[in-house]
Amino acid sequence: MAHQTALDLNDGRSIPQLGLGVWQVDDGEAPAVVGAALAAGYRLIDGAAAYRNERGVGAGVRQSGLPRDEVFVTSKLANSEHGYDEALRACAASLAAFGFDALDLYLIHWPQPGRNRYVETWKALVRLREEGRVRSIGVSNFGPDHLKRIVDETGVVPAVNQVELHPRFQQRRLRDLHAEMGIATQSWSPLGQGRLLDDPTIGAIAARHGKTPAQTIIRWHIDNGLLVIPKSVTPARIRENVEVFDFALSEADLDAIAALDDSAGRIGPDPDRFG
Numbered sequence: 001m002a003h004q005t006a007l008d009l010n011d012g013r014s015i016p017q018l019g020l021g022v023w024q025v026d027d028g029e030a031p032a033v034v035g036a037a038l039a040a041g042y043r044l045i046d047g048a049a050a051y052r053n054e055r056g057v058g059a060g061v062r063q064s065g066l067p068r069d070e071v072f073v074t075s076k077l078a079n080s081e082h083g084y085d086e087a088l089r090a091c092a093a094s095l096a097a098f099g100f101d102a103l104d105l106y107l108i109h110w111p112q113p114g115r116n117r118y119v120e121t122w123k124a125l126v127r128l129r130e131e132g133r134v135r136s137i138g139v140s141n142f143g144p145d146h147l148k149r150i151v152d153e154t155g156v157v158p159a160v161n162q163v164e165l166h167p168r169f170q171q172r173r174l175r176d177l178h179a180e181m182g183i184a185t186q187s188w189s190p191l192g193q194g195r196l197l198d199d200p201t202i203g204a205i206a207a208r209h210g211k212t213p214a215q216t217i218i219r220w221h222i223d224n225g226l227l228v229i230p231k232s233v234t235p236a237r238i239r240e241n242v243e244v245f246d247f248a249l250s251e252a253d254l255d256a257i258a259a260l261d262d263s264a265g266r267i268g269p270d271p272d273r274f275g
């Protein structure tokens, strides 16, 4: 694998640009899946309490033999745990499940605006960072109003906003706001949950580069300055998805993929209503 790239976060830390997503990875399978990814060169695992596999992910990191500080592990606060005290307790439970002293990145998984508890939840994440239980803090599925509100009320800008983002749902306006605010954009369902892999435009670009459609899409995220976390439990695909640091897309390729954007291209839940 060619050398992986990393981005600088607004808190002075660095984050690998590519990682493995572990939604829908069984806890019992997680040690082997995480082990395969770390052996292939991944250095970031994107987890969440809601995935119910923090124990298995932690075991996979330990069994890899890599020093803990060489693997960047993210978790996310579950929707049921919004609130200041609830978030502090939930983070402690996640750390215990992983078997870690600290997380590299902790995100509020969904804003749940209808519950209106995300500001006090964000204050708890600020405290967790001050106490060293998490090294960087961020959010997921936050829209412009949610972002502006937590910054207005706490003065603390999230390091990351992890949102649905793939060639059919490119989130250009939100990405522009992130750039203004200094927030890194992390793409979830970066392969459109596999539904983009038979797109003819992607296929033609992939063929020109001698790469697969998955590698072409992952490279599109990287060439756009995004963080990207494709999921696979299949060892050959895990290896395939990290072999993306030996080529780059041309301006014409980027223009062709830009044209795939579709305002109706969302696959996952609407963050204004979910949770």
Ligand SMILES: NC(=O)C1=CN([C@@H]2O[C@H](COP(=O)(O)OP(=O)(O)OC[C@H]3O[C@@H](n4cnc5c(N)ncnc54)[C@H](OP(=O)(O)O)[C@@H]3O)[C@@H](O)[C@H]2O)C=CC1
Pocket: 020, 021, 022, 023, 024, 046, 047, 109, 140, 141, 162, 163, 187, 188, 189, 190, 191, 192, 193, 194, 197, 214, 215, 229, 230, 231, 232, 233, 234, 237, 238, 240, 241, 268
């Ligand atoms: N913050 C949030 O709210 C959310 C976060 N996420 C995060 O984003 C991660 C990725 O998103 P996810 O929804 O899993 O979808 P992805 O876009 O990563 O697609 C995963 C699917 O694509 C298949 N796949 C992966 N690589 C290849 C390949 N090279 N060739 C063919 N098929 C392939 C996988 O199959 P297989 O596994 O069988 O190999 C799986 O079915 C999640 O795992 C999670 O960490 C996801 C959703 C919401």
Ligand SMILES: O=C(O)C(=O)[C@@H](O)[C@H](O)C(=O)CO
Pocket: 023, 048, 109, 268, 269
């Ligand atoms: O994977 C995640 O991080 C999610 O939040 C999703 O599972 C989300 O809950 C969903 O897609 C439900 O249909």
